Amino acid sequence: MTAVQEQTMSDLGQLDYRPRKSRIGAWIGAGIAFVGFTALSFTLGNETFEGGAITWLDQAGMIGLGVIGAAIALSFLRLRVRADEKGVEVTNVASKRFFPWQVVTAINFTDKMTWATVELADDDEMSIMAVQVSDKERAVAAIKHLRALLEQSRS
The missing domain is CATH 1.10.287 (Helix Hairpins)
Structure with missing residues (x-):
């Protein structure tokens, strides 16, 4: 399943997203x-x-x-975000971290941001460099998918 496809909560699958333009x-x-x-x-x-x-x-x-x-x-080819029902794994240029959904409070991506961020329960934040504003609709679809997975983990 790609990040560009719209899914409902019942058929929401895992996300494996890499940026296109930065690659x-x-x-x-x-x-x-x-x-x-x-x-x-x-x-x-x-x-x-x-x-x-x-x-x-x-x-x-x-x-x-x-x-x-x-x-x-x-x-910069390392940039990637993977997510499933267990949590989200963020791979940036020099780091790779996994966050279970229980510690994630929000996925942020506004029009003033260069890339998305994952907000954690301890008031920490980590950039998701794979989801960049330059990828436009693909990035928005990936954020929607991440937010849906976050919401699904809370229900």
């Missing part, structure tokens, strides 16, 4: 970083302005910087 942006950013630094490494020349030598190690270092930049950009 495209991650691949483009990774390509630009890698290709850009690789191209730059071949345009360094043989000498610095002060007469120092530029070796193949310097070129390899520039390519390595491109690999690091690409890896950072590709880390």
